[in-house]
Amino acid sequence: MTPVEAIRRKLRSLGAVLKDSAATEHERANAKALKATLERKLRQEGIPTGDWTDVAFRFGRTIREIKTTTSSPPPTGDTSNTAYRLGRALRQGLKKWRLT
Numbered sequence: 001m002t003p004v005e006a007i008r009r010k011l012r013s014l015g016a017v018l019k020d021s022a023a024t025e026h027e028r029a030n031a032k033a034l035k036a037t038l039e040r041k042l043r044q045e046g047i048p049t050g051d052w053t054d055v056a057f058r059f060g061r062t063i064r065e066i067k068t069t070t071s072s073p074p075p076t077g078d079t080s081n082t083a084y085r086l087g088r089a090l091r092q093g094l095k096k097w098r099l100t
Contacts, residue, residue, distance in 0.1 A: 004045070007038050014038070055097050062089045 017023050017031040066085055 004042070007042060011035060011038050055093065058096060059089070059093045062093050 014031045014035045018028055018035070023031070063086075066089055
């Protein structure tokens with residue numbers, strides 16, 4: 001698990017504490033303080049927030065990786081290879097997005 005995933009998991013658990021009606025006032029205050037600290041840490045690292053912009057960010061990063069790690073398609077003009085790689089990148093991006 002990457003450090004970013006660990007921070008996001010902690011943020012989700014703190015959000016659950018904040019929504020819990022049985023949580024005491026002191027628990028909520030501590031959760032708010034910890035949540036603000038973790039969010040500030042994510043912003044300083046330049047990590048997207050986890051909404052739709054995060055999906056677009058990961059998609060762009062995956063496309064960039066594909067461009068750098070794969071050779072260019074053959075000059076025959078066949079677009080099926082490019083479409084296959086694009087579909088694979090979309091599928092991998094959606095898998096990562098669903099896990100977070």
